[in-house]
Amino acid sequence: MANKKNTTGVLLVNLGTPDSPSVPDVRKYLREFLMDGRVIDIPLIARAALVNLIIAPFRAPKSAKTYQKLWTERGSPLLYYGQDITHMLQEELGESYAVELAMRYQSPSIEDGLKALMKKNVSRMIIVPLFPQYASATTGSVQEKVMELVKGWQVVPTMHFISNFVEEPLFIEAWKQVATPYLEKEYDHYVFSYHGVPERHIRKSSVDGYCQLNGKCCSTYNKKNQYCYRGQCFYTTRQLAEALNIPEEKYTVCFQSRLGTDPWIKPYAETVIKELAEEGHKKVLAFSPAFIADCLETTVEVGEEFRDEFIEEGGEEWTLVESLNAHPAWVQCLKKMVLDIH
Incomplete structure (x- = not known):
């Protein structure tokens, strides 16, 4: 060069x-x-x-x-x-x-x-x-x-x-282009699964004690939680849901891949999967917006293991939207x- x-x-x-x-x-x-x-x-x-x-x-x-x-x-x-x-x-x-x-x-x-x-x-x-x-x-x-x-x-x-880059419009647009073909089919519910982190990580980075690890503090995205991982995940979900015209009542956020016995951020993926099946949802479309490329946590964990858990609990169909990869x-x-x- x-x-x-x-x-x-x-x-x-x-x-x-x-x-x-x-x-x-x-x-x-x-x-x-x-x-x-x-x-x-x-x-x-x-x-x-x-x-x-x-x-x-x-x-x-x-x-x-x-x-x-x-x-x-x-x-x-x-x-x-x-x-x-x-x-x-x-x-x-x-x-x-x-x-x-x-x-x-x-x-x-x-x-x-x-x-x-x-x-x-x-x-x-x-x-x-x-x-x-x-x-x-x-x-x-x-x-x-x-x-x-x-x-x-x-x-x-x-x-x-x-x-x-959760505030980058083209990031949401890329996910929209990847996911749109899947939305030609109707699903009962939509799941946005993110990699989890221990709750102590959130507390350590909290500004003025803002992060309370509940829905209220993550329901908005502002200067105090712009680097709160959980807050960013909920913000990403709201943007994606809006771009894909998915109403709030039809989607759920969850967190996967826990390690150890200390509490990690909630809701846990396994709990959400069980609850969705118990509520009678049969067809679920899943997203993994914390990952930009297919990997063990997306393809195997969300795509295969979560599908098996969902079907075992009474669900019928669990489909994973692939990652951005080389789109x-x-x-x-x-x-x-x-x-x-x-």
């Missing part, structure tokens, strides 16, 4: 994926992921014991089987869709930008992504964590890792971080977010 003009580096960062669905690779991934102090926010010694002696050894074999369901000929969807949008965004932005992909955990690493951009002599960097809603355990962790890596550099270019409207959303940073 020519260096006659100033080049802007763009680093797209997703959560990460094992290098393969083998038990050793899954165990390695789990250890790196769960040893992050922003993911399991307990003292280091206790965290190390929990992860290395209990979670990773016992969870890895089960998780490996689940990853085998997800794996395709191209490998992990989270990785190859990331590679796809990286190439697509590079073409859209042109030669004055250099776009790289990184994962917070495993490969390609954030360190390698930053080095690749510096080799292209970028004059500034835009870091785009690919998480629509800000959470300390996702976007916050990416930001911390980037700052940890660059603090030792002799030259640190101007850096910009995109903290969330052209999603790439246009990324392009606009990058170009909006001057």
